[in-house]
Amino acid sequence: xxxxxxxxxxxxxxxxxxxxxxxxxxxxxxxxxxxxxxxxxxxxxxxxxxxxxxxxxxxxxxxxxxxxxxxxxxxxxxxxxxxxxxxxxxxxxxxxxxxxxxxxxxxxxxxxxxxxxxxxxxxxxxxxxxxxxxxxxxxxxxxxxxxxxxxxxxxxxxxxxxxxxxxxxxxxxxxxxxxxxxxxxxxxxxxxxx
Numbered sequence: 001x002x003x004x005x006x007x008x009x010x011x012x013x014x015x016x017x018x019x020x021x022x023x024x025x026x027x028x029x030x031x032x033x034x035x036x037x038x039x040x041x042x043x044x045x046x047x048x049x050x051x052x053x054x055x056x057x058x059x060x061x062x063x064x065x066x067x068x069x070x071x072x073x074x075x076x077x078x079x080x081x082x083x084x085x086x087x088x089x090x091x092x093x094x095x096x097x098x099x100x101x102x103x104x105x106x107x108x109x110x111x112x113x114x115x116x117x118x119x120x121x122x123x124x125x126x127x128x129x130x131x132x133x134x135x136x137x138x139x140x141x142x143x144x145x146x147x148x149x150x151x152x153x154x155x156x157x158x159x160x161x162x163x164x165x166x167x168x169x170x171x172x173x174x175x176x177x178x179x180x181x182x183x184x185x186x187x188x189x190x191x192x193x194x
Contacts, residue, residue, distance in 0.1 A: 004029050007028075007063040007064075008050075008061075009025050010024070013055060021043040025060075031181065031185065033187045037191060048188075077153055078153050078155045079149050079151065079153035080156075082144075092129050092132075093129070093130055098111040115150060118149065119143075124142060127139065149180065156187045158177070158187065160190055
């Protein structure tokens with residue numbers, strides 16, 4: 001049997017007397033689309049943050065990509081779309097994506113090339129030289145989505161990726177997620193919407 005992409009063993013996380021995640025165990029195999037489904041406050045985002053070493057579990061163990069290394073150490077192999085936007089509003093869209101690509105190990109030239117390709121694919125080709133602040137929230141979501149995928153990570157983690165998107169853009173992003181999974185990579189996303 002292949003090594004799972006994610007292995008979580010009896011993980012618990014508490015905040016000031018509140019237990020956000022209690023003794024969670026899960027295994028995610030390589031390739032495919034997997035979801036953390038639950039209502040707001042169920043611990044989905046906390047779990048994702050523990051996977052990525054943004055938060056440290058109080059108890060239990062997390063293994064990513066077959067290693068007990070931190071999410072930060074594996075950053076170039078992981079794509080992450082957080083629930084809240086993290087873009088620089090005064091940067092041009094192309095520069096923002098190139099910056100994110102370089103942060104994941106791409107050369108400047110390759111990052112810019114991939115950024116342009118992703119912007120075209122997501123219908124933002126005309127916005128390349130606009131400031132991020134000129135984009136609607138949905139357009140910013142697509143930019144951040146492209147930033148999570150452009151370095152072709154083995155594991156893609158999307159936290160509430162379809163929130164705030166209209167049906168057309170939600171479908172466009174779903175199609176991309178399916179393509180990523182078909183390429184043999186693994187997608188884990190959280191949602192409270194079935």
